[in-house]
Amino acid sequence: MKKTEKTTYSLDFMRRLLKGWSSRLGFILLALIILLCLFGPFLSPYGVNDIDLQNMYTGPCMAHWFGCDAMGRDILTRLLYGGRYSLLLGLSSALLAAVLGIIFGVVAGYFGGKIEAFIMRFMDIWSALPGMLLCIMISAFMGAGFFATVIALTVGNIPGGVRMTRGQVLAERKKEYIEAAESINGSKMAIMFRHLLPNVVQPMIIITTMSIGSMITMAASLSYIGLGIQPPTPEWGAMLADGRVYIRNYPFLITFPGLAIALTVLALNLLGDGLRDALDPKLRD
Amino acid sequence: MSEKFLEVKDLRVVYTQNRKTVQAVNGISIRLERGRTLGLVGETGAGKTTIAKAIMRILPDIAAKITGGEIWLDGVDILKLPPDEMMNVRGEKVAMIFQDPMTALNPLMTVGDQILEVIRLHDDCDKKAGMDRAGDMLELVGIPRERYAEYPHQFSGGMKQRVVIAMALACDPELLLADEPTTALDVTIQAQVLDLIRELKEKYNTSMILITHDLGVVAQTCDDVAVIYAGKIVEFGKKEDIFDHPAHPYTIGLFGSLPGMAVGEKRLHSISGLPPDPTALPEGCAFWPRCPHAVEACKGKIPTRKIRGVHFCQCVKEKEELQEVYSHGRS
Amino acid sequence: MADHSPLIEVKNLKKYFKVPSGMNHAVDEVSFEICRGQTLGVVGESGCGKSTLGRTIIRLLEATDGNVYLHGEDITHVKGHQLKQAREKMQIVFQDPYSSLNPRLRIESTIMEPLKYSGRYSSKKKMREEANRLMELVGIDERLRQSFPHELDGGRRQRVGIARALALHPDFVVCDEPVSALDVSIQAQVLNLLMDLQEQMGMAYMFVTHDLSVVRHIANDILVMYLGQAVEKAPTEELFHRTLHPYTKALLSAIPSTDIHKPMQRIRLKGEITSPINPKPGCRFAARCPYAAEQCRQPQQLTEILPDHFVKCCRCREINGL
Numbered sequence: 001m002k003k004t005e006k007t008t009y010s011l012d013f014m015r016r017l018l019k020g021w022s023s024r025l026g027f028i029l030l031a032l033i034i035l036l037c038l039f040g041p042f043l044s045p046y047g048v049n050d051i052d053l054q055n056m057y058t059g060p061c062m063a064h065w066f067g068c069d070a071m072g073r074d075i076l077t078r079l080l081y082g083g084r085y086s087l088l089l090g091l092s093s094a095l096l097a098a099v100l101g102i103i104f105g106v107v108a109g110y111f112g113g114k115i116e117a118f119i120m121r122f123m124d125i126w127s128a129l130p131g132m133l134l135c136i137m138i139s140a141f142m143g144a145g146f147f148a149t150v151i152a153l154t155v156g157n158i159p160g161g162v163r164m165t166r167g168q169v170l171a172e173r174k175k176e177y178i179e180a181a182e183s184i185n186g187s188k189m190a191i192m193f194r195h196l197l198p199n200v201v202q203p204m205i206i207i208t209t210m211s212i213g214s215m216i217t218m219a220a221s222l223s224y225i226g227l228g229i230q231p232p233t234p235e236w237g238a239m240l241a242d243g244r245v246y247i248r249n250y251p252f253l254i255t256f257p258g259l260a261i262a263l264t265v266l267a268l269n270l271l272g273d274g275l276r277d278a279l280d281p282k283l284r285d
Numbered sequence: 286m287s288e289k290f291l292e293v294k295d296l297r298v299v300y301t302q303n304r305k306t307v308q309a310v311n312g313i314s315i316r317l318e319r320g321r322t323l324g325l326v327g328e329t330g331a332g333k334t335t336i337a338k339a340i341m342r343i344l345p346d347i348a349a350k351i352t353g354g355e356i357w358l359d360g361v362d363i364l365k366l367p368p369d370e371m372m373n374v375r376g377e378k379v380a381m382i383f384q385d386p387m388t389a390l391n392p393l394m395t396v397g398d399q400i401l402e403v404i405r406l407h408d409d410c411d412k413k414a415g416m417d418r419a420g421d422m423l424e425l426v427g428i429p430r431e432r433y434a435e436y437p438h439q440f441s442g443g444m445k446q447r448v449v450i451a452m453a454l455a456c457d458p459e460l461l462l463a464d465e466p467t468t469a470l471d472v473t474i475q476a477q478v479l480d481l482i483r484e485l486k487e488k489y490n491t492s493m494i495l496i497t498h499d500l501g502v503v504a505q506t507c508d509d510v511a512v513i514y515a516g517k518i519v520e521f522g523k524k525e526d527i528f529d530h531p532a533h534p535y536t537i538g539l540f541g542s543l544p545g546m547a548v549g550e551k552r553l554h555s556i557s558g559l560p561p562d563p564t565a566l567p568e569g570c571a572f573w574p575r576c577p578h579a580v581e582a583c584k585g586k587i588p589t590r591k592i593r594g595v596h597f598c599q600c601v602k603e604k605e606e607l608q609e610v611y612s613h614g615r616s
Numbered sequence: 617m618a619d620h621s622p623l624i625e626v627k628n629l630k631k632y633f634k635v636p637s638g639m640n641h642a643v644d645e646v647s648f649e650i651c652r653g654q655t656l657g658v659v660g661e662s663g664c665g666k667s668t669l670g671r672t673i674i675r676l677l678e679a680t681d682g683n684v685y686l687h688g689e690d691i692t693h694v695k696g697h698q699l700k701q702a703r704e705k706m707q708i709v710f711q712d713p714y715s716s717l718n719p720r721l722r723i724e725s726t727i728m729e730p731l732k733y734s735g736r737y738s739s740k741k742k743m744r745e746e747a748n749r750l751m752e753l754v755g756i757d758e759r760l761r762q763s764f765p766h767e768l769d770g771g772r773r774q775r776v777g778i779a780r781a782l783a784l785h786p787d788f789v790v791c792d793e794p795v796s797a798l799d800v801s802i803q804a805q806v807l808n809l810l811m812d813l814q815e816q817m818g819m820a821y822m823f824v825t826h827d828l829s830v831v832r833h834i835a836n837d838i839l840v841m842y843l844g845q846a847v848e849k850a851p852t853e854e855l856f857h858r859t860l861h862p863y864t865k866a867l868l869s870a871i872p873s874t875d876i877h878k879p880m881q882r883i884r885l886k887g888e889i890t891s892p893i894n895p896k897p898g899c900r901f902a903a904r905c906p907y908a909a910e911q912c913r914q915p916q917q918l919t920e921i922l923p924d925h926f927v928k929c930c931r932c933r934e935i936n937g938l
Contacts, residue, residue: 175715175716176710176711176712176715176716177715177716177717177718177719179671179676179708179710179716180708180710180716180717180777180780181718181729182676183674183676183703183706183707183708184703184707184729184730184733184780184783184784185700185703185704185730185733185734186729186733187733190733195718195721198718198720199718199719199720281719281720281764281766
């Protein structure tokens with residue numbers, strides 16, 4: 001039970017987060033990917049949309065490490081540049097969906113009764129619509145572009161989060177510490193967000209880190225049908241979709257975007273596990 | 286009748302938890318004769334359940350390790366048995382009743398089938414005969430045969446514990462390990478279940494180890510008592526020895542902590558402090574940090590002193606001092 | 617101790633829950649009063665409604681019918697500011713020291729919670745000082761204030777729960793089986809603490825438990841409950857020496873005695889406690905009672921059989937030869 005009082009909470013949190021080798025690996029990997037995407041394009045000798053018809057379908061070589069695409073654009077450059085969009089898209093939509101899901105879930109689970117019935121029936125109807133269809137509808141309605149894509153991706157992911165959080169709240173609400181908070185005059189807000197919320201977010205954190213990957217691929221599908229991020233702006237999903245046609249002859253067209261997505265998802269999942277453990281005071285040494 | 290049936294010699298068990306070593310059982314020796322009941326008394330974390338699980342050989346493989354000792358059951362050292370032979374020992378020779386009847390039963394199987402499963406695991410009887418026997422077992426513990434096909438959730442807590450007892454007794458074990466069998470039950474139901482266990486034990490001349498923290502249950506059920514503190518038996522004796530002439534300061538403290546023992550006295554004589562951290566046990570006697578009579582010698586090697594007959598005590602106090610308890614008795 | 621007007625008065629309190637198969641009469645027409653500095657022990661088996669009773673009184677549950685008076689003021693249905701004030705005077709110590717503390721709040725924060733919600737403290741520093749004082753009061757080492765609940769053993773956690781309940785100087789505390797999850801040696805420490813605090817601060821306790829030896833030690837009066845109803849109520853020693861209700865007798869005889877020389881003379885009860893869903897009028901204990909007779913099917917009244925000794929049993933005088 002030794003503890004130095006000076007350790008601030010955030011420092012303590014980081015130390016615990018990076019304790020295991022897997023979460024450390026995830027953290028390093030993700031940091032590397034983000035840094036590369038931020039600064040990589042500046043280091044590349046090629047412009048992101050520089051068309052070079054002489055280098056169409058050039059395989060990986062010294063000049064073009066990851067090869068070139070159908071228009072002779074350097075894949076590495078486009079990958080680094082596109083990563084900004086893909087990561088931001090995946091992160092922001094997954095986070096937004098998680099936040100909304102948690103809020104509605106906590107409210108539904110804590111209040112119960114009519115409020116719960118209303119929220120849950122609404123979510124039932126909502127999730128009855130196929131996710132992709134919903135995405136397409138919203139994108140078509142709001143038009144293409146980054147912001148619209150974030151909304152489109154977020155919307156389909158809310159009901160799952162609401163259900164999951166509500167379930168957690170129902171189990172947690174019965175515990176005596178919630179009654180205790182009531183008996184000492186804790187406000188409804190305090191009970192929901194100070195007492196319940198920190199004890200129910202764990203599974204959502206894991207779900208969210210994992211959903212970032214599927215968000216990125218979903219964004220790609222949107223790009224593929226002409227919604228979402230518009231070409232020529234590169235984006236990992238879109239690059240994957242573009243390269244799909246040439247998979248037999250030029251497999252490197254999809255190998256590298258695919259690898260980029262896979263590595264990001266892996267990094268996030270590793271980090272997600274570490275995050276779960278670090279957030280749980282029971283697992284402190 | 287007084288043949289030696291179970292003998293545990295210097296049993297030691299450690300758990301590894303987050304790279305820390307928990308010394309759960311530190312050299313426990315037990316002898317149990319056929320037909321007798323031994324009560325293991327102690328607080329949470331004293332190692333009572335670990336002893337029972339070691340005898341059953343159901344300690345978790347990865348976390349727990351038996352680092353020393355022998356367990357002789359009916360002339361066989363069961364720690365040396367290969368796993369498949371141990372399977373036969375379990376159920377036929379030893380059976381265990383767990384504390385929580387709510388979690389010991391499979392909620393998706395009828396109670397009758399759960400008893401049947403135990404029977405068929407050890408007996409190559411056909412299904413019909415097995416079901417008959419399972420029905421007999423239910424009646425034995427006072428549940429009508431007609432309820433064979435009901436599910437655990439249709440039973441109350443006391444009924445479920447009866448089913449658990451029926452499962453434990455299904456293969457006529459010679460040794461019954463009961464781990465806090467009535468802690469989860471109400472007093473009136475506890476009384477019924479204890480009566481039942483006592484009757485069945487007498488009927489089949491079963492030996493039993495009863496694990497409990499309730500001294501009242503021990504008083505009403507056991508022949509011998511072992512008081513356990515931090516994985517060691519600090520005092521052992523016949524029930525009469527322990528209840529009338531407790532010698533070890535911990536045992537005396539336990540009796541003093543009981544409310545209602547001394548009517549009229551306002552404050553309870555609590556034992557000060559907390560049970561020791563099992564990852565860092567104190568040197569010598571584990572009880573000395575809480576002991577009102579602690580002296581320097583307590584931090585050294587603690588002798589086992591014979592007080593009278595089978596009554597033993599692990600304490601540095603002189604033999605004469607310990608024997609004095611007999612001249613006074615418990616006030 | 618001079619003040620003999622009741623601090624808390626409960627009159628014909630009822631709490632029914634709607635369940636799929638009907639109405640669960642968890643608490644049915646229970647009345648009692650407790651004076652300042654006094655302790656009422658409420659005893660019964662699981663499912664008899666004793667915990668629900670405590671929670672209904674301190675307004676964690678809404679009463680179905682009946683009244684609760686605190687300092688003579690009806691607080692059964694007060695709302696808003698009045699409810700907040702009433703709750704500050706009535707607190708609860710929970711049974712399970714594991715689930716009654718928020719696992720993600722440090723000890724100090726947990727104890728500061730009620731101070732914060734009360735709005736009486738102007739600065740965080742003052743709250744922290746008060747929290748430290750409370751920790752000292754209940755005997756928690758100051759170096760533990762930054763610990764999380766799971767780092768503490770059951771006894772210490774229960775002390776934290778007690779500190780939280782006492783933070784706003786309540787007049788009335790419901791102790792809902794506060795020691796039944798603790799080991800014997802720790803149990804004695806916590807019981808001593810509760811008694812010391814009562815002596816210092818003069819609170820009234822309602823001590824809910826299934827353990828008769830514990831209430832005998834701590835309570836001035838005892839109320840025995842069976843399936844939502846009070847079946848016997850008497851001063852503690854009177855109840856133990858002159859037990860009148862057949863259920864109380866059975867309950868007392870079922871406690872395994874630590875006296876090995878006195879063989880137990882147990883009154884064997886048939887069956888188990890049933891559920892209080894849609895109960896029939898008449899004595900609810902009749903189904904298990906060795907003395908059950910035809911007249912037990914009539915509705916029963918809690919009557920004063922001996923001075924201060926109330927029993928709900930129509931055959932009481934007959935059985936006890938009074």
